[in-house]
Amino acid sequence: MEQPRILVVEDEQAIADTILYALRTDGMLAAHCTLGSDALASLRAAPADLVVLDVGLPDLNGFEVCRTLRTFCDAPVIFLTARHEEIDRIVGLEIGADDYVVKPFSPRELAARVRAILRRARGGSATAARDDEIAGFTHDKDGARLAYHGHWLALTRYEYLLLAWLVAHPGRIYSRAQLMDGVWAGALDTSDRTVDTHIKTLRAKLREVAPEGAGRIRTHRGMGYSLEP
Numbered sequence: 001m002e003q004p005r006i007l008v009v010e011d012e013q014a015i016a017d018t019i020l021y022a023l024r025t026d027g028m029l030a031a032h033c034t035l036g037s038d039a040l041a042s043l044r045a046a047p048a049d050l051v052v053l054d055v056g057l058p059d060l061n062g063f064e065v066c067r068t069l070r071t072f073c074d075a076p077v078i079f080l081t082a083r084h085e086e087i088d089r090i091v092g093l094e095i096g097a098d099d100y101v102v103k104p105f106s107p108r109e110l111a112a113r114v115r116a117i118l119r120r121a122r123g124g125s126a127t128a129a130r131d132d133e134i135a136g137f138t139h140d141k142d143g144a145r146l147a148y149h150g151h152w153l154a155l156t157r158y159e160y161l162l163l164a165w166l167v168a169h170p171g172r173i174y175s176r177a178q179l180m181d182g183v184w185a186g187a188l189d190t191s192d193r194t195v196d197t198h199i200k201t202l203r204a205k206l207r208e209v210a211p212e213g214a215g216r217i218r219t220h221r222g223m224g225y226s227l228e229p
């Protein structure tokens with residue numbers, strides 16, 4: 001069997017070193033990032049089989065990183081948290097975590113949990129990438145592309161991430177700030193106009209595929225945007 005690839009996102013070098021050592025000793029390929037933005041860039045460039053994600057990172061927090069990576073990546077996530085209070089957020093919010101470990105923890109125990117989750121992921125299709133069909137949209141997560149009524153859309157990277165975000169939660173209204181945090185997390189050169197500009201080009205591309213397509217992205221004055229279910 002191929003060696004599983006694990007991305008460890010942890011800013012404390014000593015903790016990262018013990019995790020990397022435990023995973024590598026266990027026969028896994030472990031890579032390391034100290035910043036959330038680097039982790040997202042790394043996962044966009046090359047997928048991992050599992051992500052070990054510290055909640056307290058210097059740039060983005062682990063929750064933001066997880067929400068963003070869920071728009072393009074189905075790898076299981078294990079959170080590392082320093083505080084018991086954070087567990088409520090991990091368990092309560094729909095951020096797609098698969099497990100969590102509270103610091104201080106045994107690196108060998110963490111490696112065992114990584115193994116268990118990988119076994120589960122390989123055994124079933126629960127965490128495997130799949131096509132989602134939502135309200136006329138098809139989301140091919142493996143191929144990072146979206147179709148509207150069977151027509152694949154030619155989207156830029158951020159158009160894709162933005163539409164994938166809206167399609168994942170039809171009917172839910174997102175403010176510009178929430179979309180900036182979720183879709184453009186860690187990106188440079190963004191402004192207030194960034195979301196509006198991308199919504200405009202997305203509507204134009206949807207209209208090309210189907211005349212009513214542009215209306216599927218609704219503007220809520222003073223509140224934000226949603227995808228019509």
Ligand code: CA
Binds near residue numbers: 011012054056057
């Ligand atoms: Ca930390």
